[in-house]
Amino acid sequence: xxxxxxxxxxxxxxxxxxxxxxxxxxxxxxxxxxxxxxxxxxxxxxxxxxxxxxxxxxxxxxxxxxxxxxxxxxxxxxxxxxxxxxxxxxxxxxxxxxxxxxxxxxxxxx
Numbered sequence: 558x559x560x561x562x563x564x565x566x567x568x569x570x571x572x573x574x575x576x577x578x579x580x581x582x583x584x585x586x587x588x589x590x591x592x593x594x595x596x597x598x599x600x601x602x603x604x605x606x607x608x609x610x611x612x613x614x615x616x617x618x619x620x621x622x623x624x625x626x627x628x629x630x631x632x633x634x635x636x637x638x639x640x641x642x643x644x645x646x647x648x649x650x651x652x653x654x655x656x657x658x659x660x661x662x663x664x665x666x667x
Contacts, residue, residue, distance in 0.1 A: 562588050574656050581659025589657050593648070597657070600636075601645055607631060608658040618663040621651040 558573075559566040562584045568576040573589065575581055586605055590597050597605075607628060612618055619627060621639070629637020636642075642650035651663040 560585065560588050560592075572656075572662065574662055575659045578659055578661070585659055586657040593653075598645075601654075601657070603632065603636075604628065604642065604645060604650070604654050605658045608654055608660060612658070612660050618655045618660040619651070620663045621649070624651055624654075624663075 558571075559568050560573075561567075562582065567580055567585060570576055573592075575585065587597060590601070595601075608618065608624070611624075611627060621642075625637055625639055625642060627637075628642070631637075639650070642654075646653040646657075655661065655663055
């Protein structure tokens with residue numbers, strides 16, 4: 558089911574993840590979040606951008622445990638914890654944040 562962003566159509570899989578990761582643009586995240594009644598704040602973007610950098614470096618979307626630890630190292634202990642990440646991404650920081658970032662679903666996520 559495609560999403561419409563700025564007059565362009567982006568193909569997604571049955572769970573809403575982009576089929577072509579290279580097509581992602583920031584407005585894709587905004588549209589995906591709006592569809593889930595969420596508004597992206599600076600804190601959301603910090604995590605989304607972190608995930609995109611992580612994926613560029615390691616070619617994998619991190620599972621929640623790895624994500625939490627890596628964010629803690631880069632952004633500080635107050636942001637590198639499950640409570641904080643679940644407040645931002647209530648449907649699961651791994652799944653939801655990766656979807657908004659235009660990345661594949663992390664391995665180990667149901």
